[in-house]
Amino acid sequence: MWTLPRLIGSLALPTMLLFPLAASAQANRAAEPEGEKAPAVQVDDNAFRCMLDMTKVRHFYVDNLSGRLAETVAVAQAGTGDYPEGSVVQLVPNEVMIKQQKGFSPITRDWEFFWIDVDTNGSKIFRRGFVEVNNRFEMNCFACHVKAHAQNDFTCGAEGGGCDPIPLTREMFGALQRTDPRCPNRPPVSTEDAAALKMVSEVVEAMKTANASNRTMSEDAPKK
């Protein structure tokens, strides 16, 4: 005959075996809440490299962190279509777009925006993210790039454009690329590039001044 203690004893073993499983399933759920996904493309400071070692397409450079460079180059050359996961696109050394997995950030078409600091030692991520990232002039990456024509997958310089313009010329972009401090074999600075870089620094100064006076009007003025 089954007594109560024997019944409890016979249930105890399976319960003990089951409980840790239930507990660990709970812990896994806590670590990865449903609906939240981790970015598939892991990006740290070492993901970035000398622009001149990337693949040049027209006036900009591309790469792929997921082994899909041929697909990335094909989209860049076509100037239309969706870039594959892992795509890296750069026009200047400090600003980078990297494509995360499909569905990760629908509002930015899965692009993650980066502002990186670069010097002879390499790259350091200064800012990264999706809609919230601003460039060095506190202008929002997303706000400009969202205006790109739909077939250009958030890229502004592709045929058609559509984005708000940036006050730099092709000569200035080229000079910034050729003088990327991370490139050990960068060519000596030509007279033309030196002149273009001087203009870049004048534009940067003008933008900073403009932004400073905007701040004075919008934030500082009411306090006075």
Ligand code: HEC
């Ligand atoms: C004022 C609008 C504006 C802002 C702000 C802006 N961009 Fe752009 N971006 C452009 C335009 C316009 C081009 C194309 C320039 C060209 O090719 O002549 C461009 C080009 C690029 C390219 C090369 C691919 C392409 O779209 O043609 C990358 C990568 C890029 N920007 C990243 C960024 C990142 C990252 C930020 C923020 C840190 C940023 N941009 C902020 C307007 C902007």
